Amino acid sequence: MATGFLLARFAAAGDKTAFVEADGSRESYAGLLARIEAAGAALDAAGVRPGAAVQLRGDFGAAATAFLLALWARGAAVIPVAPVSFEKAGEFAQVGQAEWIVDAASGAASGAIAPGPGSSEHPLYDDLRRRGVPGLVIFSSGTTGASKGAVHDATRLLSKFEGPGKDFRTLAFLLFDHIAGVDTLLYCLSNASTIVCPAERTPEAICRLIAAEAVEVLPTAPSFLNLMLLSGAQQAHDLSSLKIVTYGAEMMPQALLERVAAALPQARLVQKYGTSEIGALRSRSEGSASRWIRIGGHEDGRGAEWRVVDGLLEVRTGTAMLGYLNAPSPFTDDGWYRTGDRVEVKGDMVRFLGRDSDVINVGGQKVFPAEVEAEIARLDGVAEVAVSGSAHPILGAVVTARVRMTDPGAAPAAVRTAIRRGLAGRLEPYKIPQKIEVTDQPLVTDRFKQRRG
Incomplete structure (x- = not known):
């Protein structure tokens, strides 16, 4: 079973806190295991067949995580939808051929499970079922057109976390249906770390939560860091517990990076890189105030490689998607993903200039x-x-x-x-x-x- 190594680590962690929920309550790893078992029973009772395409509506927390892992255990292709995307849930269910919809945000212990509009039929789903592996479908934000559904082999994503990592108290700032958010969740779960879930993502609320829960890692975006500095919330709360701040999803202005480094001198700032199509790649910044980063390479354990063609970054990695549900393949014939990102190169590092389409x-x-x-x-x-x-x-x-x-x-x-x-x-x-x-x-x-x- 693809999630077997995670379940073994949950059992070993026992009463350690897995989630600090958005309402302030706690759930242990032992409690998470019980929830996964209950979610599996609820799926059985509803008649959710192995290999089905299932839309999972929810946010970070024990409830949605339990259903995610229970669905993967039965080889389902899971289509997560976070609250900020609920208005597009119907579109995603149609495009994703969701046969079932699980509402983990309903408040019910066993979730609300209902038939969806689809039939789980798509050549990419057929491939997953033929190989007996679960899937993950991530929809793009669709800011420049229709949202595209990227289908992943979940075992490829999970395999990144089979080796040991580091145990950090991590704030789940990124979204439940974002590839970097899923990556953060799996990293934390694989190391039996405590995941702190925010009720809201305002600078005041996030800084208050960091101080109250002694958060060590904040994965976020440059736009939020800018809003935080403008609000002064970082000065009103004790953020000394922060060890690492990771950022990605958009360009980081150099001046903003320098201001963040000055405001959080005890924290290491790390630029991350990834896309819905290739997953979240491991990266190392040249320094906290530098926008030059090393991405992929053999050290990431997945054989990720990069090259630059006509100024545009291309990546080839074992965590790449199988393809889109509703768009042509963006890969070259030899498997390189054309990211559309313009970059500069310095030795084994790159610096992003912006999207070519922009x-x-x-x-x-x-x-x-x-x-x-x-x-x-x-x-x-x-x-x-x-x-x-x-x-x-x-x-x-x-x-x-x-x-x-x-x-x-x-x-x-x-x-x-x-x-x-x-x-x-x-x-x-x-x-x-x-x-x-x-x-x-x-x-x-x-x-x-x-x-x-």
Whole structure:
């Protein structure tokens, strides 16, 4: 059984706390084992067949985790959906051919199990059933189009964690249906670590929880770290327990990285890299204030490799998905995944410049939104910024910026003037935004990604 090694470690951990739930209650590893058994019995009673495609609605905690592992034990292809994506659950169930829907967020001890709209029929599911292995389906956030469902062989993801790791009290900040969130969950479970679940993901709530539960590892995103520093919540709470802060999912501006390093001097800052298609790769930052990282390589245990073709990163790894449910394969004929990320290379390290699809072509000159955002973010009074391109009849496109100021009463005309003056001499003229919109709305999504365009 693919999850057998995890169950053995749970049994050995016994009464150790597995989850600090969002409501403050505790669940031990012994209790988690009992929940997994109960979840299996509930699935049997409902008639969920081995190898079925099952949508699992829930969040980090013992309830959803128990169903995840019970479903994998019977070879199911699990489609997790976190609360921030519940509005798209119907679409995901249709695309994922979900034969069953398990609502682990219902509050019932055995969950709520109901028939889904699908029949578990898809060639990729057939492959999983033929080999007798469970699956995991991760949907992309769909910020630039329809969400794509990436189908993984769950045994490949689980095999990364069979060896021993380190036991850290970890805050489950990332999302239950995000590949990095699943990776964090499995790492913690494989080392019988305590997982601290937040009730909300505001800077105040997260910092309060870190202090109260002596959290050692915070996996998060640059957007949240920026909001945290702006709020000052890190100064109002004792965050001295933090040993490691990992970040990914979007570009980290150098100035923000330096501010975070100064605010959390005791913590090691580590940039992570991964995608829904290839999983979360192991990585090592050159230093806490450096955006250069080493990714993959033989030390990650999965034989991950990378190369750069025409400035774009390509990755080949044993944790790659089998394919999409609803889109053509993004792999080359020899198995390299074309990430679409533009990078620079220094020896065995890379530094990310931005998504190739985000590049703005201004009269033949390429502009990386992240570069412009980083310079604007340095200016006094800027809380958030998002840069994109707007169509132009002569140049093809011009740079557009949306900014939210720390002072909501700031006069838009004065803001535009200050930004253009502040960028003069720091950016080439064609990179300076021609259009600047001042907004009082957040420029990050519920998944802590920038709202560009």
